[in-house]
Amino acid sequence: MIGALKRTWDNFRGAGEAAVTVPPMDGALRPNRLLEEAPVLLDITAPEDIATNGQRTFIAAGRQVLSLDVLAKTTTVAHEYASDITAIALSPNGMLAVALADGEIRIEAGETGKLPRVRCVTAMTFVSETELAITQGSTSHSADEWKPDLMQRGATGTVQRINLKTGEAKRVADKLSWPYGIVVTSDGKLAVSESWRNRLVIVGEASAVTPVLDDLPGYPARITRDAGDGFWLSIFAPRNQIIEFIQREPEFLRRMMTEVPAEYWAAPTLKPSATFLEPLQGGAQKHFGMLKPWAPSRSYGLVARLDRQFRPVMGYHSRADGTRHGVTQCVETTAGLLVASKGGDAILLLDPNARSVARDQLGEH
8 A cells, every 4th residue: 555655656746666767877887998908719600608717618699508628619509499589598507497488498418307398488597506586577578579669668587486396387476577687696696687676686495586686777677797796797788768768659659659669769769779769869879970989879888796795896887879778698608708689690709807908988079
């Protein structure tokens, strides 16, 4: 009752969840060009996910799982499926889990019971060799329908733990707004990125959800552990005041979604603007014919390094005038940080200890 009254009051005042405000990229997340300037390890069309256990590294792209030799910068096809891959995970002992768009979860190099079919798996992690934790982005949309789910502010996502021996699935959280990443913390808890609410949460006992990082300036994707006791967080698109305003205007939103092709919606995207038909072009983005790095943009590239308390300590950016956008995953290896730029069609090799030059730290353009 109190929650309903608060939402009504917030809607009237334009406060709380009804506020159309976007936090600036500042402080630890001050813009730079470190992601844009990182060397390309591989040119690959729309890489979706990366998984490593320190000995082997796999990349999911389209319907293939590729085995990556980082030093040789080469890949070989390890597995191929009849459906697109939405997420992968690799256990310390080399068990590979693959989630497919048709709802099937495959376990390669391991024996399991009959696993449930789960639609729209967005991320996975091995809790142990016998248990897999997964995030289901939505129960009403498929993984490639993330854009309508975002614009409608969907909240039907779940977190599940699957016993690989019995195939039993236990739902440990629901009513989440597109959970897109999951990682086991050092104390055995599950940290989950909740994209449409722009936050990270800890999923505890009795389906309790506790926010640990709130009001991010973009939509968080997958999260992994770093070499220490911190985390790497991928942010696949930036927030935008116009988009958040449209989400609160149901009639305009309905007409846009029914009358305009999805690629031209005023909505986040994984790739930089490429046509005058898209919103947010012209004078809003260009100055003297040049695309402004600080222009409002529907796409962006951002990797955030977090400490053990989930506080941002460093950001690696590809700004509005860059091309390494739509970052969906990053994992740390002995060779460096592997970054999947789905919008930039590339796997990048980033120095995790890189620092930006002085002018970027000062915010000069």
